[in-house]
Amino acid sequence: MQPKPMLFSALTTALAPTISLAQTAEAMPPADEIGYIFNTFMFLVTGFLVFWMAAGFSMLEAGLVRSKNVAMQLTKNIALFSIAAIMFHLVGYNLLYPGEGWTISGVLGAFAPAVLEPVGGSAQTDLSYASVGSDFFFQMMFCATTASIVSGALAERIRLWPFLIFTLVLTGLIYPVEASWKWGGGFLDTVFGFQDFAGSTLVHSAGGWAALAGALILGPRLGKYGPGGKVNALPGSNLTLATLGTFILWLGWFGFNGGSQLYMNSAGNVADISRIFANTNAGAAGGALAALGLTQLLYRKIDLTMVLNGALAGLVSITAEPLAPSLGMAAQIGALGGVIVVIAVPLLDRLRIDDVVGAIPVHLVAGIWGTLAVLFSNDEATLVGQVVPILIVGAFVFSVSGAVWLILKATLGLRVDAEAEAKGLDRAELGMEAYPEFTNG
16 A cells, blocks of 8 residues: 555655765765865865966056057966966976975975876875875966066066066976975974965065066166156056956955965864955955055045055965954054055155066065064064065075076067067067057057
8 A cells, every 4th residue: 555645755754864864974985085075175276266366467467557568468477377387397396395305405395297196086095185186286376476476567678588488487496496495394494483374475575576686687668767766657558457457366365365274174274264265355455445545645646556556465465374363453464565565666666666567565565564464463473483584585586586587688688679668569579469459540
């Protein structure tokens, strides 16, 4: 006899949780495998977000350079990202994370390409952390970000191929070596106890030092500075794109800082990632509002480009320690980053250092501030342990970058000639333009 429909339905409803729990228990992977899955998933998703920052840098730079140089900036950005991907595979990853394979212990990592072996559904793998592929993918994005910082600062007068050769050295050698001193277990970590959670110094200031060396050797754009200390404004082509680029970078920074928690295998780690997201956002907001208010106070008009860079400086400032501060402190750390930008941009101009997009104030100066700000919230940080590594990384990146720039200047030549600069690098270097209907009439 078939059960009555209502009775059958009631029995099914009553037994469903028991059956479901039994099936779930049988299908549930071991705890270490669950942790491995969540850590790997975190690296992949946050890596996607950091990858999206490449689009942010491209749009920011396209908006802040003049129309005649937009296609060149876009070309540089897609090329530098591709170079970083290949160089990080060939040499960068194992220089940065040598494990036990240091060439010089604590100083110089291993010279070997990254190897990602296929695992397969049933093959054995080390479940203690995350997949090597996901770690490589996430860390490679940081390498590309360092190179993106240099691109905007030297815009509108540098030749394409010398810039790309420098990018090859920066992403393959300079960045992996100095970052290994902390993140690879090198001497900045073991000797100084240096604290730099997601790279205010190791990524952002490093890119800023490389950009500063290049800007000094390359010289300013034609017409940027006049006699008697006069500074001539050379407005960018599209503040809409620049604003879009800033918001894309703001979004990508959640992956940049959040993924640097490195683990998502427990409730505590997930809670910390959430806190990092909130503090990252607060830092950006503080930087933007501080720049907005200060430009109104100093110039009686708000400067949108300063507000955009203020938000970015706030993000850079909170990157060295996005977990420990309260929301209020995170906003204050970011706000001081925004103030730094408003002060540092005209200071560079007084020194006749031409930085087209403000990368040096945003990434170098605010990066230094953010690394020092760790002292206010992280009990493990010491003054010596923060200041000395800042100086060591700065000296290394600036001197090696300067040497590379000088070699390129003496051999290939760094700068386009005056005629090409006046015409614009789109036409002179690429033979195409981003906005031909406007620039050609």
